[in-house]
Amino acid sequence: PNSLRVIEITNQLTALPSYAFYLFYYITEVILPESVSSIGYAAFQGNRQLETFSLPSNVTTIGTHAFRECYKLPSLVFPEGLTTIGSSAFFDCRSMLEVHLPSTLISIGDGAFKSCTGVTDFTMAYGLQSIGKDALQSMTSVTSIHLPGSVQTLGDTVFSGMTALSSLTVDADSEYFKAMDGILYDDAVETLIRAVPSLSGTVTLPETITTIVFAAFSWCDNISELILPEGLVTIGTSAFYKMTALAAVNIPATVQTIGSYAFYENTSLTSVVIPEGVSIINTYTFFGNTSLTHVVLPSTLTVINGAAFDGCAALTSIVIPESVHTIKNLAFRGCG
Numbered sequence: 001p002n003s004l005r006v007i008e009i010t011n012q013l014t015a016l017p018s019y020a021f022y023l024f025y026y027i028t029e030v031i032l033p034e035s036v037s038s039i040g041y042a043a044f045q046g047n048r049q050l051e052t053f054s055l056p057s058n059v060t061t062i063g064t065h066a067f068r069e070c071y072k073l074p075s076l077v078f079p080e081g082l083t084t085i086g087s088s089a090f091f092d093c094r095s096m097l098e099v100h101l102p103s104t105l106i107s108i109g110d111g112a113f114k115s116c117t118g119v120t121d122f123t124m125a126y127g128l129q130s131i132g133k134d135a136l137q138s139m140t141s142v143t144s145i146h147l148p149g150s151v152q153t154l155g156d157t158v159f160s161g162m163t164a165l166s167s168l169t170v171d172a173d174s175e176y177f178k179a180m181d182g183i184l185y186d187d188a189v190e191t192l193i194r195a196v197p198s199l200s201g202t203v204t205l206p207e208t209i210t211t212i213v214f215a216a217f218s219w220c221d222n223i224s225e226l227i228l229p230e231g232l233v234t235i236g237t238s239a240f241y242k243m244t245a246l247a248a249v250n251i252p253a254t255v256q257t258i259g260s261y262a263f264y265e266n267t268s269l270t271s272v273v274i275p276e277g278v279s280i281i282n283t284y285t286f287f288g289n290t291s292l293t294h295v296v297l298p299s300t301l302t303v304i305n306g307a308a309f310d311g312c313a314a315l316t317s318i319v320i321p322e323s324v325h326t327i328k329n330l331a332f333r334g335c336g
Contacts (some may be wrong), residue, residue: 094308103127149174159194166198212239281308
């Protein structure tokens with residue numbers, strides 16, 4: 001009922017069931033007994049007025065969507081003993097200001113803290129092993145992340161949309177990841193995972209890099225020149241998404257694959273030479289490159305997918321190789 005504001009559970013409950021307080025829009029305070037060890041699926045999802053709450057000290061598991069869209073949820077003390085935070089557990093909990101995770105935590109699920117825009121201080125302890133896809137995405141107020149050496153796996157775009165991030169470091173004893181000069185790599189420095197958005201000017205990548213993953217440089221809008229190494233094979237989807245200051249980039253002759261949205265809205269880029277060996281230009285690869293005037297396509301090219309050069313208003317001419325047999329819808333819409 002709309003008049004219900006405070007709920008206190010006084011029995012020795014051990015597991016708060018799924019959907020226990022799902023979409024209880026008007027609750028402002030919930031008191032759980034210390035005996036609770038697990039919080040179920042979507043237990044508090046959509047409790048948009050919940051502003052007074054503490055996690056019981058015996059909690060080991062926080063389920064998927066448990067506190068999703070609890071807009072007023074305050075910063076919580078995450079107790080030692082907690083091992084699992086489920087997918088989207090704290091999605092869009094925008095009033096949380098700090099998150100300090102315990103040494104017992106093993107896994108953070110996909111999107112667990114996505115869009116927690118109020119958090120300025122986020123720390124993870126040694127012991128954590130897995131961080132899921134989009135787990136910290138769009139935490140726009142966090143400036144520094146330190147990755148414990150115990151972390152073995154990172155999902156796609158964990159750090160994407162963290163627009164204030166200026167420091168990304170890793171324990172020196174990590175066997176899985178390395179960080180150098182604001183860029184996170186795998187341990188062998190062959191795969192580039194994420195660059196911090198504060199990078200600026202000219203950025204030169206290590207000669208060992210073969211792969212740049214999904215959204216690795218997305219929103220890095222102060223880099224004006226990117227020097228890619230010979231030996232690079234794969235440029236992932238959205239790799240250079242909205243790098244609006246990027247005016248110069250070399251695509252090495254070794255590159256074979258360029259993902260969709262790879263150079264999306266690189267509005268300062270004027271010239272691109274796509275190397276021999278590339279056979280497909282994917283959807284939206286160069287969409288919105290409004291300053292692009294010069295493009296060289298390789299003789300190995302066979303397909304230009306939809307909206308590949310859509311919105312490249314300054315592109316007045318381009319030579320299509322004879323090898324091209326398919327040009328999809330809107331590939332050159334808005335050009336010239």
